[in-house]
Amino acid sequence: MAGGNILRRRKIVVMGSRSVGKSSLVKQFIEHHFADQYHPTIETEFQKVVNYRGVDFECEIVDTAGQDEYSLMSSKYVIGVHGYILVYSVTSRNSFNMVQNVYNKILDFGGTEAVPCVIVGSKTDLESSSPNRQIEQSEGEKLAQQNHAAWVETSAKDNVNIAQVFELCIAEIEKGSDRNLKPPASEYRTYAFIIHVFYGGDN
Numbered sequence: 001m002a003g004g005n006i007l008r009r010r011k012i013v014v015m016g017s018r019s020v021g022k023s024s025l026v027k028q029f030i031e032h033h034f035a036d037q038y039h040p041t042i043e044t045e046f047q048k049v050v051n052y053r054g055v056d057f058e059c060e061i062v063d064t065a066g067q068d069e070y071s072l073m074s075s076k077y078v079i080g081v082h083g084y085i086l087v088y089s090v091t092s093r094n095s096f097n098m099v100q101n102v103y104n105k106i107l108d109f110g111g112t113e114a115v116p117c118v119i120v121g122s123k124t125d126l127e128s129s130s131p132n133r134q135i136e137q138s139e140g141e142k143l144a145q146q147n148h149a150a151w152v153e154t155s156a157k158d159n160v161n162i163a164q165v166f167e168l169c170i171a172e173i174e175k176g177s178d179r180n181l182k183p184p185a186s187e188y189r190t191y192a193f194i195i196h197v198f199y200g201g202d203n
């Protein structure tokens, strides 16, 4: 391998309510542009190499369609995923509440107590115009602390803190590898199956 570098692959899923600016965040990061028009996302995957502390991480970034309280968690957003970016708009209380809802569903589905995560308050450029800010910075920080997550506010329109979101996510993922977290339930099931096959399950 050139220069002895190991390319580390990391899968990151971007979730949150509809229209909070998930696609705009990802597109600003990958393609360096912002569009005012709203086109609801189906689901899109992007690849980008993120350098964090001198190490290259090949990131697969999944931009999801947006969730509401009735959305069911899918295994494709849990199995093989290393970290999450959970987005709310600072102009929407509903979207802020949805972050905890989505985070809880991820934990329930994975059977784990925490996942590497960055909580993002988007659209800060709108705070001085209409609609005004509904979520104070202190509320965002508190939510992140309660969930052992990182937190940052962004504007995709003004390109504020966009790259930081992805660097923070890698940082949380790397921190997570030291946290000695309980493996997800799906892994327990795999271990149980292997033990059953190799050592017999009749005793």
Ligand SMILES: Nc1nc2c(ncn2[C@@H]2O[C@H](COP(=O)(O)OP(=O)(O)OP(=O)(O)O)[C@@H](O)[C@H]2O)c(=O)[nH]1
Pocket (backbone or CB within 6 Å): 017, 018, 019, 020, 021, 022, 023, 024, 025, 035, 036, 037, 038, 039, 040, 041, 042, 064, 065, 066, 067, 122, 123, 124, 125, 126, 154, 155, 156, 157, 158
């Ligand atoms: N002013 C401002 N508008 C933004 C910002 N980010 C996104 N928007 C606008 O908000 C609308 C929704 O943005 P999207 O990026 O499509 O939101 P999304 O979360 O991907 O939406 P879904 O695909 O429905 O989940 C669009 O009209 C964007 O132009 C921002 O930082 N500032």
